[in-house]
Amino acid sequence: MKFGTKVIHSGLDTDPSTGAIITPIYQTSTYVQKKPGDNMGYEYSRTKNPTRSALENSIAVLENGKFGICYSSGMGAADAIIKLLKPNDAIICNKDIYGGTYRMFSQVFSNFDLKFKYIDLTNADNLTNSLTDQTKLIWIETPSNPLLEIIDIQKIKEMVQHREDIIVVVDNTFASPALQNPLDLGADIVLHSVTKYLAGHSDLIMGALITNNPSIYEKLFLITKSCGAVPGPMDSFLALRGIKTLDLRIKKHCENAAKINSFLSNLNMIDKIYWPGRETHKNHIIAKKQMRDFGGMMSFTLKNDSFEDAVTIISNTSLFKLAESLGGVESLISHPASMTHASIPKKEREKHNLSNSLIRISVGIENSDDLIDDLKQAFNKITKKG
Numbered sequence: 001m002k003f004g005t006k007v008i009h010s011g012l013d014t015d016p017s018t019g020a021i022i023t024p025i026y027q028t029s030t031y032v033q034k035k036p037g038d039n040m041g042y043e044y045s046r047t048k049n050p051t052r053s054a055l056e057n058s059i060a061v062l063e064n065g066k067f068g069i070c071y072s073s074g075m076g077a078a079d080a081i082i083k084l085l086k087p088n089d090a091i092i093c094n095k096d097i098y099g100g101t102y103r104m105f106s107q108v109f110s111n112f113d114l115k116f117k118y119i120d121l122t123n124a125d126n127l128t129n130s131l132t133d134q135t136k137l138i139w140i141e142t143p144s145n146p147l148l149e150i151i152d153i154q155k156i157k158e159m160v161q162h163r164e165d166i167i168v169v170v171d172n173t174f175a176s177p178a179l180q181n182p183l184d185l186g187a188d189i190v191l192h193s194v195t196k197y198l199a200g201h202s203d204l205i206m207g208a209l210i211t212n213n214p215s216i217y218e219k220l221f222l223i224t225k226s227c228g229a230v231p232g233p234m235d236s237f238l239a240l241r242g243i244k245t246l247d248l249r250i251k252k253h254c255e256n257a258a259k260i261n262s263f264l265s266n267l268n269m270i271d272k273i274y275w276p277g278r279e280t281h282k283n284h285i286i287a288k289k290q291m292r293d294f295g296g297m298m299s300f301t302l303k304n305d306s307f308e309d310a311v312t313i314i315s316n317t318s319l320f321k322l323a324e325s326l327g328g329v330e331s332l333i334s335h336p337a338s339m340t341h342a343s344i345p346k347k348e349r350e351k352h353n354l355s356n357s358l359i360r361i362s363v364g365i366e367n368s369d370d371l372i373d374d375l376k377q378a379f380n381k382i383t384k385k386g
């Protein structure tokens with residue numbers, strides 16, 4: 001079945017009690033049992049809820065996975081993965097990762113005797129020197145935030161194929177299952193911030209994990225029902241509704257991003273453009289190999305690398321709303337140096353290529369001419385000023 005059909009039908013059955021075509025919002029905490037243990041598959045909604053189960057089945061199918069579990073946030077999902085580990089285990093991740101993931105690793109889990117090592121995985125060979133007997137987890141985000149770095153998922157998995165004790169996790173939030181399916185490339189667990197492209201309408205917070213490995217699934221299921229970071233039925237319903245248009249939305253996100261890439265490429269004041277669809281992108285070839293298209297996330301810098309000019313631009317767009325987050329139907333713009341990464345000292349930011357003028361956009365599904373006009377008039381504010 002093709003992806004465009006899966007998003008409409010996968011994981012969803014007609015409601016058995018009424019025939020309702022849409023999965024109802026089972027707004028209930030508990031379920032009546034005939035006798036102790038004699039129930040209809042549901043006992044208590046922390047463990048299982050029918051609206052959530054439909055969503056979990058749907059997301060699993062979209063990622064070509066057997067098992068899906070949903071969480072109250074993307075970070076709740078990430079937290080569950082780390083709880084698979086034991087003290088003294090080591091984790092290797094790419095240097096460029098989502099700030100919230102870095103914060104959880106460095107400020108929360110550093111107290112649990114876990115060793116986090118950040119290396120440049122855009123060249124997979126760098127993994128060799130960092131692997132130790134303690135390594136139990138490899139954490140990949142591709143495309144990464146905010147520099148859209150691309151990591152070769154298949155190559156990384158092949159390099160640790162001989163180590164059955166190592167779990168490869170791919171945060172697939174930026175690509176969404178419409179563009180990339182890491183389980184097919186050998187990943188053991190796929191993570192999504194459902195908040196972003198999957199739900200797609202900037203109206204909820206949710207996470208998901210998908211795996212084909214029954215033993216990993218059983219461990220994650222135990223962690224989840226025990227620790228309890230589960231989403232409610234209303235949010236599960238909204239995510240199910242959002243997913244139906246994922247295929248259509250992503251096509252438009254990609255199409256608009258390609259047009260904005262062309263527009264930016266012809267502007268004098270722009271220095272670097274980070275978007276995996278560019279032939280000059282360091283790992284464009286890998287992106288072409290493992291993604292079906294290049295997505296709606298893009299970052300760029302200004303030739304004068306002026307912090308102030310970047311702030312002027314992001315403060316003067318009107319369709320591109322100045323906000324954190326991404327993956328919704330509306331376009332967003334942000335400036336890592338003054339927003340998401342403001343707490344990192346300037347020197348440290350520069351080491352990670354997060355320059356003063358780096359601007360990140362989440363290209364929405366509005367009309368592309370309007371989006372380009374919006375950027376044009378914001379850029380004009382600095383030309384005029386200069």
Ligand SMILES: *Cc1c(COP(=O)(O)O)cnc(C)c1O
Pocket residue numbers: 073074075076098100101141145171173174192193194195196205206207
């Ligand atoms: C947003 C995001 C997360 C965290 O998800 P929440 O739903 O905000 O908890 C994790 N990874 C990436 C790449 C993200 O963009």
